[in-house]
Structure formats: structure tokens, C-alpha cells
Ligand SMILES: Cc1cc2nc3c(=O)[nH]c(=O)nc-3n(C[C@H](O)[C@H](O)[C@H](O)COP(=O)(O)OP(=O)(O)OC[C@H]3O[C@@H](n4cnc5c(N)ncnc54)[C@H](O)[C@@H]3O)c2cc1C
């Protein structure tokens with residue numbers, strides 16, 4: 001059994017799975033249930049100043065489903081905590097006392113003035129919480145009031161507020177980033193420059209999940225109108241992974257602590273975030289859809305995988321994939337693959353054929369000697385992977401590397417040496433001869 | 435009857451009317467919206483899909499399933515009915531396990547085909563429930579066609595021709611149209627008077643007049659029809675039944691399965707039908723399974739299907755055999771009937787010879803005999819075409835001979851469905867015949883082809 005204990009900014013938790021700041025961490029009952037279920041930590045639902053905000057009484061959530069109703073994407077127009085500040089503070093204190101081995105971090109969002117931040121930090125410190133997370137990410141409602149992503153989209157503000165916070169608290173400060181920005185490296189750099197101990201990302205993406213075509217209004221609809229919300233869940237994971245990776249390999253921020261968030265549902269999602277440099281992960285949607293029990297699978301799955309790989313502690317693989325993230329221009333152009341269809345596994349649906357035929361390189365047969373059979377024509381295959389993506393059977397189509405001989409498509413011998421675009425003869429800016 | 439004697443234990447009311455109604459209820463109920471969408475999601479939208487090829491009417495299965503998945507149910511129904519106007523009945527009665535679902539690639543990946551038949555029913559039932567129409571007639575052509583027989587083949591042909599603007603008169607011998615959809619298909623496959631609702635939908639197009647109680651060879655003749663109409667389509671099915679050719683075949687309790695099922699299908703209260711305590715069914719096809727299962731559902735105690743060959747040779751599909759067995763019907767293979775024993779004019783038992791196939795594949799009966807006691811014996815050993823009414827046509831193996839376009843030996847007479855040589859004895863095949871013949875008749879009438 002691997003050791004799943006995590007230490008993030010000196011905050012210890014029995015495992016790297018935290019619940020993200022959201023309804024699951026909104027109150028003592030929820031958090032207590034979460035800790036009973038086995039979650040390593042929580043980031044408490046974002047606190048603001050009194051008088052507390054109010055939520056709409058219409059529907060707050062929307063979803064994108066597959067036809068069998070699996071939730072692929074989740075959308076919300078909820079605000080930060082809609083309870084009195086003191087209620088939250090009292091409950092945080094009680095929970096931390098009852099669960100000293102779990103991480104309790106408190107998410108904060110107050111107006112952009114130093115006094116407001118200073119005041120609330122003192123109040124949070126008094127609860128015994130382990131740290132704070134600055135919510136610069138909420139993309140709806142709060143941003144219209146000059147908070148949340150309105151701050152997160154301006155690196156100068158991030159740096160300024162982070163500095164105030166570091167000045168006024170001894171607690172570790174995590175800055176939660178909004179993905180609603182063109183280059184995620186800029187807010188990350190600003191956060192670290194302001195003294196942040198870590199960044200966490202992503203918060204939700206601006207979204208309209210669907211349109212009610214009868215009412216002609218975006219969903220979820222309140223009294224005939226709908227406003228944009230924040231998108232999360234499995235659909236946003238690739239976006240989040242890329243943003244984490246950008247920060248993990250940026251020369252200015254490389255190696256700095258990151259808490260990974262966005263669509264984590266299974267242990268494998270978590271392991272991927274960690275491989276790209278996240279030292280721990282936070283989960284919201286998956287818990288909201290399936291309940292707290294999913295943490296059992298997260299823990300067990302990660303554990304078994306670590307055992308199978310010989311990892312004893314999580315820091316042994318955190319960031320392990322970062323060195324392999326490359327610029328496109330540095331990918332090896334001499335690496336040649338051809339699709340291979342395992343005829344034993346093939347169920348003859350023909351999707352690879354029509355996908356390649358209609359939209360790629362006409363490199364898969366429909367019949368061989370008059371019989372329905374899908375076979376790759378190496379002389380036409382560019383190894384694009386489209387067929388493997390559309391294939392409904394796992395591992396039926398694989399990309400097999402050519403290591404010798406001549407590529408029947410290009411007529412060129414396989415070059416065993418590494419060669420990339422920067423030296424390619426077709427590149428007007430080529431720096432040398434390949 | 436109330437007899438307590440050892441033989442002839444035949445009685446009605448073995449189940450209550452409520453039980454009968456429940457037992458004969460829908461075998462596979464209509465999918466709910468969610469079930470339909472979840473199942474539709476399993477379709478892989480295959481390219482050049484094998485299911486389309488396997489469907490005798492070539493329904494674009496991947497397209498209609500995608501239409502269900504995208505909540506375009508009316509579009510799905512239209513896709514189906516465009517190829518198969520009896521897509522609703524076929525969804526209920528097609529042996530899909532040997533047609534479209536047999537070749538579904540999901541069998542290869544996980545041993546479970548997409549339930550194409552049930553999805554097809556979902557789409558067509560929704561269209562029928564909405565009362566919407568999807569087809570319109572072309573301008574009147576002034577041509578008239580006689581269709582003889584109002585079963586699947588006849589009605590399919592009539593609808594196609596009427597759509598093209600021709601005027602069709604359907605001459606039907608029985609008091610009601612529908613053919614075996616109305617009188618033959620097992621009750622639990624087509625509940626709630628679906629056969630007549632489907633006929634109404636078809637006739638609702640316009641241009642089709644159905645004249646009942648018009649029997650070719652009795653009150654009408656082929657000659658008359660050829661004179662009164664521009665073309666004739668014969669779809670008279672198989673009205674005759676094969677006989678066992680045994681003494682005592684006319685004993686009380688020896689019944690024709692098809693006739694009994696017709697009675698059952700028309701019965702207001704099927705529990706009132708006389709049902710044997712011990713039932714022996716002779717035959718190995720769909721009819722044998724249907725009568726055996728329905729006998730069970732009406733309260734028969736002990737039902738045995740006796741078939742003279744093996745499981746592989748049975749015409750009833752594996753699925754149908756299983757259906758019989760799960761209803762408690764015994765299937766006795768390699769049992770060739772040789773004698774019917776009767777007592778006092780009532781059937782008492784059937785004597786069988788154990789049989790096998792020799793090296794050349796010929797059936798051989800052994801001297802080893804055994805008997806099965808029976809109060810009712812159903813004959814389900816196949817039907818025949820009543821050829822007397824069509825004696826002027828060339829026949830082949832007792833059925834009407836046609837070419838690929840379903841044209842008979844007479845240039846203005848076409849035929850399709852169960853009555854033609856090479857017929858597959860399936861509803862869907864009959865519908866396809868009607869479609870093919872309609873195409874040929876239309877060409878004949880408009881191009882003089
Ligand atoms: C008991 C039973 C169960 C079956 N179950 C299934 C099943 O589950 N699935 C399946 O696919 N197939 C099944 N079949 C087969 C299917 O019913 C037939 O293949 C199909 O009905 C053939 O259609 P048809 O139009 O050729 O003939 P029919 O349906 O027999 O229609 C012929 C019509 O012509 C009329 N007619 C006959 N003679 C004359 C005449 N001289 N003048 C005027 N009208 C006449 C008849 O009254 C009838 O209406 C079953 C058959 C039987 C007997």
C-alpha cells in the first residue's frame with residue numbers, strides 16, 4: 001500500500017483529495033459528512049462580508065448529458081456563501097477542532113480594499129483554519145460587483161491583493177485562478193509575484209449550457225431569462241490540464257505549488273493533474289453528482305496504480321510528465337506511425353473507414369476482395385489517429401511506429417535521428433540543416 | 435363440458451378473463467422516452483450498416499436511431515415508414531434476432547445487439563399516437579389497380595400505388611382487412627387492436643378502397659378483375675393447411691392451429707375459448723410456438739411441441755424456442771407423429787416414432803415408438819396456397835411463380851407475400867414484396883414497361 005499522505009504548503013492531509021470551494025463545503029454538516037467519507041481536506045465555500053449575498057430562487061444549475069444521462073458538463077449561477085459570516089466562522093472552528101488531521105482552507109472574496117481583506121483574514125485566523133484561498137475566479141454575479149474574476153482577469157490586481165493578504169496573515173495563501181483569460185501564465189506569475197504560496201486552478205468557465213427553444217431563453221431559466229454561468233465537470237478537464245501544465249513549465253513559475261481543479265471524477269483524472277505538476281487536487285462536480293462516497297474509489301484507485309508503478313509516495317510522480325510537455329516545433333518529425341487495426345477486436349462498424357474516407361486521407365478499406373473488412377493502407381495513412389478516436393472498441397486501432405524501411409506514403413526512408421521543425425528545410429526560419 | 439373422463443379434458447375458463455387479458459398482454463412493452471434514448475445511444479451509427487442490409491425492407495436503421503437519439507421521433511418514424519409502411523407491425527413481429535439485430539456489431543463487442551425492433555416500435559407508436567400524417571398522394575393518374583388480399587403484402591402494395599396517385603381497390607375475403615396481422619400473429623405481440631389501427635393509418639392516405647367479403651374464386655374472378663382494372667396484384671397468402679394424413683385426424687380435439695389462433699385473436703374474452711388440459715403441438719415453426727405459448731397462457735396444464743427433426747432444423751428461431759421454454763412448454767425433438775389414438779371419437783394420445791437424419795440428410799423413422807397423451811392436438815405443420823382461384827397462372831411448388839419484379843405469367847398480374855414461390859413467410863418479406871410489385875406496376879402503368 002502506497003503512502004497517500006499529502007503535505008501542501010505545510011498543510012497536512014491523509015490524502016491529496018480535497019473538496020473544492022462550492023456547495024459540498026458550504027456548511028458544517030456537509031463537511032462533517034465529507035470527512036466521514038474520507039476526504040483529505042476541504043476549501044470552505046467562499047466567504048464574503050456581511051450583509052451576505054442572496055441567491056436566486058430559480059434553478060441555479062444546468063447540465064450537459066450523454067443520451068444515457070451521464071453528466072459531461074455542469075453549469076451554475078450560484079454566488080458565494082449566502083449565510084452570515086459569523087455562522088460560517090463558528091462552524092469552521094468547530095469542524096477544524098473535530099477533525100485536526102484534515103485540511104481546512106477557507107475561500108475568501110471581499111471588495112478590493114486592503115481593510116476588507118485585513119479584517120476578514122484576522123477573523124479566519126481565529127478559527128484555527130489551515131490556510132486561505134483567494135477566490136479570483138467566480139465568473140458570474142460577483143464579477144459584476146468588481147470581485148471574483150473581475151480581479152482574476154487583471155494580473156496587477158491579483159498581485160496587489162495577494163500582497164495585502166500575505167502582509168496580514170501568517171496562514172498560507174492560495175490564489176484561485178479564473179480560466180476566463182487568454183494566457184493563464186500572466187495571472188499565475190502575478191500571484192506568485194504577490195507572494196502567493198500556491199495557485200489553484202481552474203475555477204469555472206463562462207458558459208451558456210443550452211437554450212430552451214420553446215421559451216427562447218438560456219437555461220437554467222428564471223422567469224423567462226437566463227444569465228451566463230460557470231462551466232465545470234468532466235468537459236473542462238482538458239482545459240484545466242493544459243492550464244496547469246502551462247504554469248508547471250513556465251520558466252517564471254516552474255516548480256511552484258499548484259492545486260489542480262477541473263473535472264476530476266476518477267483516480268486517473270487526479271493522477272493526470274498530479275503528473276502535470278499539481279501537488280494535490282480539488283473536486284466539486286463529481287461530488288455534487290455522485291455524493292461524497294466517490295473518494296473511496298479515488299483513494300483506492302490511486303493507491304493501486306501507485307503500487308503497480310512502484311511509487312511509494314505521491315511526490316514521486318507529481319510533475320513527472322512536465323518534462324515531456326513540448327512545443328509543437330520541437331516534436332520529432334522523423335517519428336512515423338501507421339494505424340493498425342486489430343482484426344480480432346474489430347466489430348466492423350465501419351466508422352474508421354468513413355471518418356478517414358470523408359475527412360482524412362482515404363487510408364482505410366471498406367472491403368477486401370469483396371468482403372467487408374477494414375484495413376489500413378499504409379501508403380495513404382498519415383498516422384493522424386482519427387480512426388482510433390472514432391473506433392468504439394478500446395485498443396482495436398493503435399498507432400504503430402515504423403522503425404525501419406521506407407514510409408510507403410512519402411517514399412522516404414525512415415530516419416532514426418531526431419529532427420524537428422526548427423531545422424526542417426520547409427521552414428523559412430529554420431536555424432540549421434536537418 | 436365439465437367432463438371428468440380421462441380423455442377429452444377440454445374446458446373453457448381455465449383462467450379468469452382478467453388473467454387471460456394479463457397473460458396475453460404486451461410481450462415487450464413500449465419503451466419509455468428514457469429507455470429509448472439510452473438504447474438509441476448504443477447505436478454506433480455504423481457506416482454501410484449491416485442491419486440495413488439484413489432488413490428485408492432496407493430500413494435506414496442508423497438514421498432512424500439517430501433521429502430517436504436527437505429527439506426527432508417523427509423523423510425517425512418517417513424514415514422507417516418510407517421503407518416499410520408496416521414498420522409498426524414489423525417492430526412487433528419481426529424475428530429481429532435473425533434479421534437486423536443478428537448482424538448488429540454490438541453483438542461482436544458485447545454480445546447484446548441494439549434493440550432495433552423496440553426502437554422501431556417506439557418511433558412508430560409515437561407517430562400513431564400523435565395522429566399526424568407523413569405521406570401525401572401524388573396527383574391522380576386515373577389508373578386503377580385491383581389488390582386481392584388485405585394482408586401485409588396487399589396493403590403495402592396498395593399504399594405505394596395510392597401514393598403514386600393511382601386508385602386502388604382491395605378485395606378481401608374476410609370481413610376485416612389485415613390478413614394474418616389481424617388473424618394470425620400471437621396476441622401478445624400485437625395488443626390494443628394495433629393491426630386495425632395500422633390499417634386505418636394506411637388507408638388514411640386516401641385512394642384506397644377496401645371491399646371485404648370478396649373472395650377471388652367465389653364472388654370475383656381474375657378475369658373480371660383484369661377487365662375492370664389496369665393491373666392486378668395478388669396477395670392471398672396461404673389459406674389452406676397441410677394435413678397429417680392419418681386416420682383419426684378428424685377426432686374431436688384435433689385442431690388446426692392457425693384457425694384456432696384466428697378465433698383467439700377475434701375473441702372478446704379469450705378465457706372463454708376451450709382449452710385442453712394436455713396439449714400436443716405438432717410442428718416446428720412460428721405457428722407451433724405461438725399456439726403452444728398461447729395455450730399455456732390460457733391455462734393448459736401440460737404443453738408439448740413435438741417436432742420430427744432437430745433444433746437446428748426448427749423454423750422457429752432460437753429466441754422463439756426460448757420463449758416457449760420460459761413459458762413452460764416442452765420441446766420434444768426427433769419425434770415424428772405416426773398415429774393418432776382416439777377413444778370414443780375423442781383424441782387420446784399421439785404416437786411418435788423416434789427419428790433421425792441419415793447420411794444424406796433424409797429423415798428416417800425408427801421402430802422405437804412412444805406416446806404422448808393429449809386432450810388437444812394442434813396441427814401446425816404448414817399452410818398451402820389455395821391455387822384453385824388462380825389456376826390460369828404458372829405455379830411453382832404449389833405457389834404462384836413470379837419474376838424478380840413479382841410479375842406472374844400474366845403481364846398485367848403481379849403477386850407477392852406468402853402466396854408466391856420463394857416467399858419467406860414473414861410479415862416483413864410480404865411488405866417488401868408489395869413494395870417491389872408496386873414499383874413494377876407503377877412503371878408498367880406509366881411507361882408501359
Ligand atoms: C400463426 C402465425 C404466426 C405468425 N407469426 C409471425 C411472426 O411473429 N412474425 C412474422 O414475421 N411472420 C409471422 N407469420 C407469417 C406472416 O403472418 C405472413 O408471412 C404474412 O402475414 C404474409 O402476408 P400476406 O399478405 O402474404 O398474407 P396474409 O397475411 O395471409 O394475408 C392474405 C389476405 O388475403 C386474404 N385472402 C385469402 N384468399 C383470398 C381470396 N381468394 N380472395 C380474396 N382475399 C383472399 C386473406 O383473408 C388475408 O386477409 C405468422 C404466420 C402465422 C400463420
Ligand SMILES: Cc1cc2nc3c(=O)[nH]c(=O)nc-3n(C[C@H](O)[C@H](O)[C@H](O)COP(=O)(O)O)c2cc1C
Nearest residue numbers: 020021022046076202203232233262263283284285
Ligand atoms: C455550484 C458551484 C458553486 C461554486 N462555488 C464556488 C465558490 O463559492 N468559490 C469558488 O472558489 N469556486 C466555486 N465553484 C468552482 C469550484 O470550486 C471548482 O473550481 C470548479 O467547479 C471546477 O471543478 P470541478 O470540475 O471539479 O467542478 C463552484 C462550482 C459550482 C459547481
Ligand code: SF4
Nearest residue numbers: 477478480485538539
Ligand atoms: S444497429 Fe448495430 S449495426 Fe446498426 S448501426 Fe447501430 S450498432 Fe451499427
